[in-house]
Amino acid sequence: MKKDILIITSYFPPEIGAASNRIYHLAEGLEKRGFKVQVITPLPNYPTGKIFDAYKGKFKDSTLKDNITIHRLWIFASNSKNKLLRLFAMMSYGFSLFWFFLWNRIPKTVIVQSPPLLVAFISMLFLRSKKRKLILNVSDLWPIAGLELGALKKNYSYKLLEKIERFNYKKANLVLGQSDEILTHITKLFPEKETFLYRNYPNFEAPQLKPIQSSSNKIKLVYAGLLGVAQGIYKLCQELDYSNVEFHIYGSGAEQKQTESFIIDNPNLPIVYHGELSREELHKALLKYDLAIIPLLNRIYGSVPSKIFEYAKLGLPMLYFGGGEGETIINKNRLGWVAEAGNYKELNSVFSKIKKDELNLDLMNRIKSIAVNNFDFDNQLDGLEKKL
Structure with a gap:
C-alpha cells in the first residue's frame, strides 16, 4: 500500500525558478518510489505577482498530473515592494491553507517548505500532532537572510520572526537543509534535532557535450535566472570590464526593466538580453x-545557489561571485573560478586571467563527470526516503 505524503510549498510549476523545480522533482521522485503524493501550493503567480491567465477567476484548482495531486489555493498575489502588501499576500495564502486543513484529511507525513517563514509557521502550528511527522525543508535562513539582504532591520518585527523561526524548528520532527551552514545554525539552536543535508541537485539527463563554436575571441559569459535585487545583475552590467567578455542574460524579475534600459542606453557594450525561456529551452541555450x-550582491549565510549543481551537470564552467558555502563547493570540486562577493575589482581581475582556450571540451566533460558522480539526485533521495 502506498504511503501518503503531503508537500506544502509556495512555489510550484508552471512557475519557474529553483524553488518550484526543487519541489517538483522532490514530489516526482517520491511518487516514483511508491508514495501517494499531494502538493498544496498557491494559484501560480510567481515572479510576476499576477495570477497566470489559465487560473484567473478561480478560487481553487485541484488536478492530477504525473500521478501527483496538486491543490492550488487562492492567494492575494503581489510582488509589490510594499512590505504590508507582501505580508498580506503571505497571510492570504496562510488563510487558504488553514481552510484546507479544516475540510480535508491530512496525511501523517507532511513536508513543509520554508521560507516563506509565515506560511511554514501556519502549517507547523495547525498540523502539529503526535501522530503526524512534520518535515521542515529549509532552503534559506530567514530572518537572517533578510537582514543580510537589507530587507529587514533588527527591531521588534525581527525578534518576532526569530521566535517564529525557532517555533518552526522546534515543532519539526526532521529538518532538511540545503547547506551545511543551515544545518549548523539549526543544531546550535536545537542540538538534539534530527537533520538531513538535502541539496538542490538537478534531476535531468546529462547532455552529450560538443565543442563550442564561436568566431569571437571574447569569452561568451552567461547569466540565467532571477533578475532580482539579491543577484545584482543591473550593477553587474555597470561594473563589468568588457574588454575580454560579451555578456548574455536570461530571466526576469524586479531589475529586468532597469537592465533592459541600461542595455538600450549603452549600445556599444556587448550585452544581450534574451528574455525568459523554459527550463528545457534554457538548458539547450546554455x-x-x-x-x-553566479552572482550575489551580498554574501548570504546558509545560501547555496542551485545553479551550481545545474550548471555542473551541463558541463558549464562557472565564475562564482557570492561567497560562503557556494564558494567552497566551487573550489573543492574545481568547477571554475571564484571572486569575493561584492568586489568588482577582483571580479574583473579574475576575468582578465581566464583564457578562452581554457574553456574547452575537456574542462566541460570533467565538470560534468564530477556532477554525475557527486551531485546525484537519486542517491540523495534514497537517503531521504529512509528518514520518511
Whole structure:
C-alpha cells in the first residue's frame, strides 16, 4: 500500500525558478518510489505577482498530473515592494491553507517548505500532532537572510520572526537543509534535532557535450535566472570590464526593466538580453556559452545557489561571485573560478586571467563527470526516503 505524503510549498510549476523545480522533482521522485503524493501550493503567480491567465477567476484548482495531486489555493498575489502588501499576500495564502486543513484529511507525513517563514509557521502550528511527522525543508535562513539582504532591520518585527523561526524548528520532527551552514545554525539552536543535508541537485539527463563554436575571441559569459535585487545583475552590467567578455542574460524579475534600459542606453557594450525561456529551452541555450556567472550582491549565510549543481551537470564552467558555502563547493570540486562577493575589482581581475582556450571540451566533460558522480539526485533521495 502506498504511503501518503503531503508537500506544502509556495512555489510550484508552471512557475519557474529553483524553488518550484526543487519541489517538483522532490514530489516526482517520491511518487516514483511508491508514495501517494499531494502538493498544496498557491494559484501560480510567481515572479510576476499576477495570477497566470489559465487560473484567473478561480478560487481553487485541484488536478492530477504525473500521478501527483496538486491543490492550488487562492492567494492575494503581489510582488509589490510594499512590505504590508507582501505580508498580506503571505497571510492570504496562510488563510487558504488553514481552510484546507479544516475540510480535508491530512496525511501523517507532511513536508513543509520554508521560507516563506509565515506560511511554514501556519502549517507547523495547525498540523502539529503526535501522530503526524512534520518535515521542515529549509532552503534559506530567514530572518537572517533578510537582514543580510537589507530587507529587514533588527527591531521588534525581527525578534518576532526569530521566535517564529525557532517555533518552526522546534515543532519539526526532521529538518532538511540545503547547506551545511543551515544545518549548523539549526543544531546550535536545537542540538538534539534530527537533520538531513538535502541539496538542490538537478534531476535531468546529462547532455552529450560538443565543442563550442564561436568566431569571437571574447569569452561568451552567461547569466540565467532571477533578475532580482539579491543577484545584482543591473550593477553587474555597470561594473563589468568588457574588454575580454560579451555578456548574455536570461530571466526576469524586479531589475529586468532597469537592465533592459541600461542595455538600450549603452549600445556599444556587448550585452544581450534574451528574455525568459523554459527550463528545457534554457538548458539547450546554455550549451552555447563558455562560462556562467553566479552572482550575489551580498554574501548570504546558509545560501547555496542551485545553479551550481545545474550548471555542473551541463558541463558549464562557472565564475562564482557570492561567497560562503557556494564558494567552497566551487573550489573543492574545481568547477571554475571564484571572486569575493561584492568586489568588482577582483571580479574583473579574475576575468582578465581566464583564457578562452581554457574553456574547452575537456574542462566541460570533467565538470560534468564530477556532477554525475557527486551531485546525484537519486542517491540523495534514497537517503531521504529512509528518514520518511
